[in-house]
Amino acid sequence: MIQVKEALSIIAENSCKMPVIKIKVSKSLGFILAKTIYSPMDMPPFRQSAMDGYAFLHCELQQFDVVSTSKAGDFSNSVFKKNEAIRIFTGAFVPDNLDTVVMQEHTTVKNKTVEITKMPVRFANVRNKGEQIKEAELVLEKNTQITPAAIGFLACLGITEIKVYSKPKVAIIATGNELVKAGKKLPMGKIYESNSVMLKVALKELSIKKIKIFRIKDTLNATKSVLKKCLSTYDLVLVSGGISVGDYDFVKEALEFNSVTQLFYTVNQKPGKPLYFGKKAQTIVFALPGNPASTLTSFYVYVVAALNKMMGFQPVHLTEIKRKINVDFENTTGKALFLKAFYDDKNVTILESQSSAMLNTFAVANGFVYLAYDEVNIQKNQEVIVIPIH
Amino acid sequence: MIQVKEALSIIAENSCKMPVIKIKVSKSLGFILAKTIYSPMDMPPFRQSAMDGYAFLHCELQQFDVVSTSKAGDFSNSVFKKNEAIRIFTGAFVPDNLDTVVMQEHTTVKNKTVEITKMPVRFANVRNKGEQIKEAELVLEKNTQITPAAIGFLACLGITEIKVYSKPKVAIIATGNELVKAGKKLPMGKIYESNSVMLKVALKELSIKKIKIFRIKDTLNATKSVLKKCLSTYDLVLVSGGISVGDYDFVKEALEFNSVTQLFYTVNQKPGKPLYFGKKAQTIVFALPGNPASTLTSFYVYVVAALNKMMGFQPVHLTEIKRKINVDFENTTGKALFLKAFYDDKNVTILESQSSAMLNTFAVANGFVYLAYDEVNIQKNQEVIVIPIH
Numbered sequence: 001m002i003q004v005k006e007a008l009s010i011i012a013e014n015s016c017k018m019p020v021i022k023i024k025v026s027k028s029l030g031f032i033l034a035k036t037i038y039s040p041m042d043m044p045p046f047r048q049s050a051m052d053g054y055a056f057l058h059c060e061l062q063q064f065d066v067v068s069t070s071k072a073g074d075f076s077n078s079v080f081k082k083n084e085a086i087r088i089f090t091g092a093f094v095p096d097n098l099d100t101v102v103m104q105e106h107t108t109v110k111n112k113t114v115e116i117t118k119m120p121v122r123f124a125n126v127r128n129k130g131e132q133i134k135e136a137e138l139v140l141e142k143n144t145q146i147t148p149a150a151i152g153f154l155a156c157l158g159i160t161e162i163k164v165y166s167k168p169k170v171a172i173i174a175t176g177n178e179l180v181k182a183g184k185k186l187p188m189g190k191i192y193e194s195n196s197v198m199l200k201v202a203l204k205e206l207s208i209k210k211i212k213i214f215r216i217k218d219t220l221n222a223t224k225s226v227l228k229k230c231l232s233t234y235d236l237v238l239v240s241g242g243i244s245v246g247d248y249d250f251v252k253e254a255l256e257f258n259s260v261t262q263l264f265y266t267v268n269q270k271p272g273k274p275l276y277f278g279k280k281a282q283t284i285v286f287a288l289p290g291n292p293a294s295t296l297t298s299f300y301v302y303v304v305a306a307l308n309k310m311m312g313f314q315p316v317h318l319t320e321i322k323r324k325i326n327v328d329f330e331n332t333t334g335k336a337l338f339l340k341a342f343y344d345d346k347n348v349t350i351l352e353s354q355s356s357a358m359l360n361t362f363a364v365a366n367g368f369v370y371l372a373y374d375e376v377n378i379q380k381n382q383e384v385i386v387i388p389i390h
Numbered sequence: 391m392i393q394v395k396e397a398l399s400i401i402a403e404n405s406c407k408m409p410v411i412k413i414k415v416s417k418s419l420g421f422i423l424a425k426t427i428y429s430p431m432d433m434p435p436f437r438q439s440a441m442d443g444y445a446f447l448h449c450e451l452q453q454f455d456v457v458s459t460s461k462a463g464d465f466s467n468s469v470f471k472k473n474e475a476i477r478i479f480t481g482a483f484v485p486d487n488l489d490t491v492v493m494q495e496h497t498t499v500k501n502k503t504v505e506i507t508k509m510p511v512r513f514a515n516v517r518n519k520g521e522q523i524k525e526a527e528l529v530l531e532k533n534t535q536i537t538p539a540a541i542g543f544l545a546c547l548g549i550t551e552i553k554v555y556s557k558p559k560v561a562i563i564a565t566g567n568e569l570v571k572a573g574k575k576l577p578m579g580k581i582y583e584s585n586s587v588m589l590k591v592a593l594k595e596l597s598i599k600k601i602k603i604f605r606i607k608d609t610l611n612a613t614k615s616v617l618k619k620c621l622s623t624y625d626l627v628l629v630s631g632g633i634s635v636g637d638y639d640f641v642k643e644a645l646e647f648n649s650v651t652q653l654f655y656t657v658n659q660k661p662g663k664p665l666y667f668g669k670k671a672q673t674i675v676f677a678l679p680g681n682p683a684s685t686l687t688s689f690y691v692y693v694v695a696a697l698n699k700m701m702g703f704q705p706v707h708l709t710e711i712k713r714k715i716n717v718d719f720e721n722t723t724g725k726a727l728f729l730k731a732f733y734d735d736k737n738v739t740i741l742e743s744q745s746s747a748m749l750n751t752f753a754v755a756n757g758f759v760y761l762a763y764d765e766v767n768i769q770k771n772q773e774v775i776v777i778p779i780h
Contacts, residue, residue: 073567151587179463191546192545200416202538292543358522
């Protein structure tokens, strides 16, 4: 049995970054950039008006003849006389021999003549070529997570494809003769299967799309053969249920049979002690404890840590924030605790029911209070570590 | 021109909750529950072993004959003699006349006899029927957002469908003769279109799926007719660009022509002053300023507020957290400011470039520092309002 921190560092060491792929910018939300991007062009690509108004050559004159118009998208690079101005709109091309734009609110216009009532300084309201970014300048650094703003930035530079770390293909194996799919009649002795559905949506929340659920009976042969298939085709295998010491738990034997190297089994924690982590080639395997709340806790703490590493997130370690706890708390278990909790901007409240079989509390929690195995006496209002889960 | 808070309250008043729909639990991640759910069954549905071990009737005996086995999923309700025990596994049915389970680590087994080396108290390791939740008890309250844990909870109770607020259909209208789609050659005077792509992924990030982009030229007729179509088919219409006072901005005229009621136009803020909000029947319309950073700021502040109301989120108002600012800051504009910023658990840093035409900074920001129009002098380390954006 190992401690939480050791388990997390074994996971970080053994989870490998996914292969780099090229994808369309419009499909790249949430991916991590695998290659630094430099600008292919100047932005703006030409001298551009920042206002609706009139463009002119700054001089001693206050009054100009309006001789033409430049709308956004137009391009006409005529040469103008000193006493000539053009009507211009935001984003429009500013001809080479004009240097200043006066906003229309500072003019009076009669017939074809504009009088400037408040003279701007020379070069005012003209965005220079490359003012935002110049060709070859840094756009986004490697390891940046792609946000909507990043997608907008790339699109405005005409970039259509980028290199990112791909997302893993995940197999979920749900074991247990007692499991019945929701919607069917429940015979005595059976329960509805919830772990695989729950794990699938938790993965979807991380924008992982290639997920397949395998439901199998508790037999050694079924477990061996589905594991064999999954190990050759998937990057991550999650086995839900069936890795305790009971005679009818075949998962461990099936893992050994398939030459999965055990990297740890059992962690000094509550909930989720019987947690297994192993590896075969590049595929990593978690066997999660069967109780729904233990499964989901292990997912948010350990599986997410592995996925972060695989998908290229940096830093890999879990987000930890500090909040003031709402009660005195004594941890006499000698184990690390992950307590379902609700936190706000200042405080954290430990929620009432912490049973590992119950999801009631989990459904309204937004994080865990994490107490290390050797944190025994916690005082009310003391700052504790909170791991956000949404 | 109105203030930020007034604009937000007009939006909250005028955005209507979407119709309630019935959806599959497995597809309900992120939706808001429109009807409180009560449990259709007891959970567990029978007396269940919480351990791998041996079930027996608690008495003065220490040693029992092992006469049968109950695995998870089995159901056999035999009557046992006082000196008889059964091999039992976690989650398995506990026969009616047995009352206690001893964990296997506290036994020694020889042939068909189990000796209890550490006697548990009566009723130990047996989960009672309905211990987690009883039939007709509260499962999830109306207005709860559906998380993976909530989905697991519903699934384990055999619930397959729930009632939620539907998500809006959104039309994005990108106006501008200057816009060229990324991937094509950029003629002089033109720029790459980025706002519609960016808005689309920002909507996708909120799990909105029905989004259509309409790209139109700056003509009154094109604007009128596409608006007409969108107003009759979509719940939310976002117009990107084209609502300043310039002669070539037809959007406002096209909105009036289509009988959209203007609820406000221009907000005392930077960036994003020329922001328009209107309504026709149940469809709401935002015309967003054309500069990419202004567009996205308006989206995160105002459009998200409207969407929250429509999708049933409570409270509707934006998430505001408080962080210590990294610099002295003077707001002499008389306007409310939304400053692109990066915050951590304690502090917030105002990022360098705040130009409304630039997305460089936005791509690495995770929030705004919000300063009201009358907040003039901000001292370093003072707590300020931060609006998270991811």
